[in-house]
Amino acid sequence: MLSIRTRIVAASSIVFALVLAALAVGILRSFENASIAALDAQMQGCATALESELEEQKAEGGFPRLNELRHQIPAELSHAQFRLVDTAGTTLLADSLIALLPIEAWQSVQRNRHSVQFTTLVDRPFRSVWWYVDVEDGEHYALQIIAPLTQVASAVNRLRTLFIFALPMALLLLGVATSLIIKRSFRPISNIIDTANRINARDLTGRIPPGRSNDEIGALTRTLNAMIERLQSAFAAQKQFIADLSHEYGTPLTILRSELEFASARVKDAEAQESIRLGFSEIDRLKRMTDDLLLLTRLDSSEQLIARKPVRLDELLAESCRRMASLAAERSIALNLHIEEVCEINGDEDRLQRAVSNLIDNAIKYSPAGSTVGIQLGSDDTKVSITITDPGKGIPAEELPFIFDRFRRGALTRTAEPGSGLGLAIVQRIAELHGGRVRVESVAGKGSTFRIEFPNLKASG
Numbered sequence: 001m002l003s004i005r006t007r008i009v010a011a012s013s014i015v016f017a018l019v020l021a022a023l024a025v026g027i028l029r030s031f032e033n034a035s036i037a038a039l040d041a042q043m044q045g046c047a048t049a050l051e052s053e054l055e056e057q058k059a060e061g062g063f064p065r066l067n068e069l070r071h072q073i074p075a076e077l078s079h080a081q082f083r084l085v086d087t088a089g090t091t092l093l094a095d096s097l098i099a100l101l102p103i104e105a106w107q108s109v110q111r112n113r114h115s116v117q118f119t120t121l122v123d124r125p126f127r128s129v130w131w132y133v134d135v136e137d138g139e140h141y142a143l144q145i146i147a148p149l150t151q152v153a154s155a156v157n158r159l160r161t162l163f164i165f166a167l168p169m170a171l172l173l174l175g176v177a178t179s180l181i182i183k184r185s186f187r188p189i190s191n192i193i194d195t196a197n198r199i200n201a202r203d204l205t206g207r208i209p210p211g212r213s214n215d216e217i218g219a220l221t222r223t224l225n226a227m228i229e230r231l232q233s234a235f236a237a238q239k240q241f242i243a244d245l246s247h248e249y250g251t252p253l254t255i256l257r258s259e260l261e262f263a264s265a266r267v268k269d270a271e272a273q274e275s276i277r278l279g280f281s282e283i284d285r286l287k288r289m290t291d292d293l294l295l296l297t298r299l300d301s302s303e304q305l306i307a308r309k310p311v312r313l314d315e316l317l318a319e320s321c322r323r324m325a326s327l328a329a330e331r332s333i334a335l336n337l338h339i340e341e342v343c344e345i346n347g348d349e350d351r352l353q354r355a356v357s358n359l360i361d362n363a364i365k366y367s368p369a370g371s372t373v374g375i376q377l378g379s380d381d382t383k384v385s386i387t388i389t390d391p392g393k394g395i396p397a398e399e400l401p402f403i404f405d406r407f408r409r410g411a412l413t414r415t416a417e418p419g420s421g422l423g424l425a426i427v428q429r430i431a432e433l434h435g436g437r438v439r440v441e442s443v444a445g446k447g448s449t450f451r452i453e454f455p456n457l458k459a460s461g
């Protein structure tokens with residue numbers, strides 16, 4: 001698909017080319033006609049001069065004298081030829097070439113008086129004038145003058161050649177000028193596209209540069225900026241609400257838990273104990289969810305990391321494994337840590353710990369008892385990668401593109417395991433805050449591989 005710019009340049013160039021071509025043909029035609037009219041005028045002037053000379057010669061006797069007639073021919077008509085014919089059609093005098101042309105019938109000369117026409121002589125185009133000469137009463141002659149059209153033709157050819165070179169140049173200039181003007185006019189649209197690409201729910205601070213235009217693009221820019229402004233306020237209010245809510249929930253949940261603990265210590269009834277146990281797990285789930293929400297809101301509003309210190313990832317992974325060991329053991333799952341090399345990145349150790357724990361926690365949660373979860377650290381020239389592999393339930397292909405969305409829980413796991421659907425969103429945000437990203441490969445029923453990649457410090461020096 002051609003860009004709008006290319007299409008406008010192509011369309012305007014085609015229209016301009018057609019207009020220029022029509023104009024050039026028109027100019028060439030009028031120039032040719034004007035040149036022929038000028039030649040006609042010269043020939044007619046020459047005929048008048050010859051007629052006067054003939055009258056003089058007649059009056060003086062010794063008529064007609066060719067040499068004296070020749071003096072009447074102006075320099076511009078130096079290639080012209082002429083002849084004098086009497087009413088009977090007898091040639092009285094004639095230049096060499098003109099004698100080859102047929103003689104016009106006397107009646108026609110007499111009727112037309114002064115006629116101009118095209119003629120061809122030895123394959124060359126000529127302009128011919130037949131002139132009715134009235135020397136004395138009763139004595140008439142026909143005078144013919146011919147002049148070659150070669151000068152007119154070569155002048156027209158020169159003009160045509162000029163057009164052939166000038167028109168493509170004009171087209172090229174027009175194309176370049178149109179392209180530059182459109183590029184300039186479309187710059188605000190490129191700004192709009194760039195800004196729209198940069199803007200997302202987490203970062204609505206971007207604005208489209210207003211530019212100077214007061215036209216439709218200026219109006220569009222102002223409208224979009226006002227819309228982003230409204231979105232930013234709405235998102236800020238929503239974030240604040242979530243943060244407040246998560247915070248407000250914390251204290252009542254803690255109180256509820258201690259009340260349940262108090263009750264649990266006193267109640268002996270098995271059924272009541274079971275209810276209390278259920279209560280504990282729901283409170284814990286709610287607490288985890290509110291904590292996750294609060295963390296995510298904080299991570300969203302921090303464009304930069306809270307801490308940025310060198311972090312040894314090999315040590316961090318060993319610590320994560322130690323922390324997750326009891327949960328893994330509970331589920332009879334082995335954790336297999338493989339450090340290919342010692343790697344260090346700049347970042348926030350607590351957040352990184354959280355991201356890795358979330359992935360290991362999922363791997364344990366969604367894998368069958370007796371299986372092994374692999375945790376691996378490695379690097380190449382450009383990146384450092386932490387890879388967590390499990391042989392668990394896997395994720396169906398259609399869910400994969402959305403798996404990092406907030407509150408998204410997989411169909412295969414939703415009912416099997418408790419969760420909030422916020423764990424992976426937290427991992428993704430933490431990876432982003434470290435200049436990295438998280439990727440997943442998974443096959444339903446076979447297992448999953450999550451990989452967090454960070455820029456390699458060693459490579460960037």
Ligand code: ADP
Pocket residue numbers: 358362363366390392393394395403408409410411412413414418419420421422423424425447448
């Ligand atoms: P939660 O685990 O609380 O549901 P997450 O954001 O951590 O939320 O994960 C979102 C969804 O991604 C999960 O509900 C699950 O369907 C899927 N998922 C995540 N990790 C794995 C995994 N290792 N194996 C299979 N499915 C996974």
